[in-house]
Amino acid sequence: KITFYYNEGNAAREKACLLLASALRNLDVGIEANAQALAWPQFLQAVRERRLPVFFLGWAPDFIDPDDYLVPFLHSEKGTFPIRTSYKNPQVDELIDLQSRIFDPAERARVINQICTMAYNDVPYLWEAQPEVIHFERTWIQGWFYNPAFAGFYYATISKAPGASNPDAIIVESIGEPDYLDPAVDYETAGGEVLQNVFETLFWFDGSDTSKVIPWLAESYEVSEDGMTYTIYLRRGIKFHDGTPFNATAVKYSLERAIIIGDPDGPAWMLDVIKGTGPLLEKIWEGSATWEDVEEWRAQNPIEIVDDYTVKIHLERPYSPFPSVLAFTVCSIVSPSYVEAHGGVEIGKHNEWIDKNCAAGTGPYIFESWEAGTVILRRNPNYWGGPKRGGGGGGPTNYVFGRIEPKIERVILKTVTDANTRLTDLLSGACDFAYIIRDHWNQLIDFDHWTSTHEVIGINPDIRAIGPLPTFNLDFIGINFRY
Missing domain, CATH: 3.90.76.10 (Dipeptide-binding Protein; Domain 1)
Known part of the structure; x- marks a missing residue:
């Protein structure tokens, strides 16, 4: 029996876990497979406590260097994910420490290739994708820009055009x-x-x-x-x-x-x-x-x-x-x-x-409050x-x-797990930014054109669609070596 766990509200991971479970059942070799969602805080806690045998998770690097992929995923003493999966290979640990001291690019690449080969043979993870994203915002938003190394949005440069809903607040639903x-x-x-x-x-x-x-x-x-x-x-x-x-x-x-x-x-x-x-x-x-x-x-x-x-x-x-x-x-x-x-x-x-x-x-914003599902920041004058x-x-x-000079008085970050609600709120102007799942892209972009050309063309005059945008992110399935 195997259960693929994913975080509630992430439609792409849900679909992937359901497909994997279905494929295993269809092998007809006696494996009972299913998929189960957990709310984000409970999901993280269960992964941290090593209670999940298999889990689907995404990850973004902290700084843009190979060392920040190798340590988190493969170093058994220093890495976040090996601690959560009980993966341990002392030789891999030694080589990771070595490569971080090497300044010659060719020699460093040779050592990193060794590490990758060993990890490939150990199979601590199944690498699923390096995602691209499409960003959606109301057209009254001005000053947003994209950096894939950011954890999210940087609000200090954002303003709203005259006539925008909630002119004194930036409202984000994720x-x-x-x-x-x-x-x-x-x-x-x-x-x-x-x-x-x-x-x-x-x-x-x-x-x-x-x-x-x-x-x-x-x-x-x-x-x-x-x-x-x-x-x-x-x-x-x-x-x-x-x-x-x-x-x-x-x-x-x-x-x-x-x-x-x-x-x-x-x-x-x-x-x-x-x-x-x-x-x-x-x-x-x-x-x-x-x-x-x-x-x-x-x-x-x-x-x-x-x-x-x-x-x-x-x-x-x-x-x-x-x-x-x-x-x-x-x-x-x-x-x-x-x-x-x-x-x-x-x-x-x-x-x-x-x-x-x-x-x-x-920073340009001051923390004001965090209550169930909502974080509020206020402008630092x-x-x-x-x-x-x-x-x-x-x-x-x-x-x-x-x-x-931050211009908007408040930033309101809302956790909205229902994808339909996020789409409806973006379309109505109740929020300025929203995480829109792929199943809803056809309501905001020319989806046939996207699938055939990989070009984003918006179809709603009130919504700006920007992309595809590259990421440093990885989607992967972690395998708990304790099971």
């Missing part, structure tokens, strides 16, 4: 609620979308360009000749939502906090390249870490405050993707004062207040404006051309 709202532990896209609008990182993406990250809260940086030390010069005059200043102390606090919490199911593994962090994380994951261990780690000076606006981060080894790691939400800079006023930091434990109530960031850069690429926005 299928998943956040797991957590703490950047130190959240590791999925619904929460990530909130985090990338409330918080900011030292580096972030240059508009729609995924090929590089640029200094964001950082103003500039230097790398030592041996590749082991990053000296980061910080922007001045930026304040958190609670009015406290952004500075080197906040950077050190935020990075240390993510490491000390060290959620084994979260993104803290990315920071193990920082000096001494790997052994500390291992103790945290084993449940044996003490504050004495933390102080011994701090004594190695892995994150060094040079002055109020200069930080040095010392690495365990040369690691070329490190600026991209610093662009991921786990490296979001939080207000130390806010966190300390709401429970502080405990070794190996979530902060339950921050999990549900977010924290004070520096004192937003510092982002890096002021002239020229360059990016989306159809002011993103890289000057000061970013």
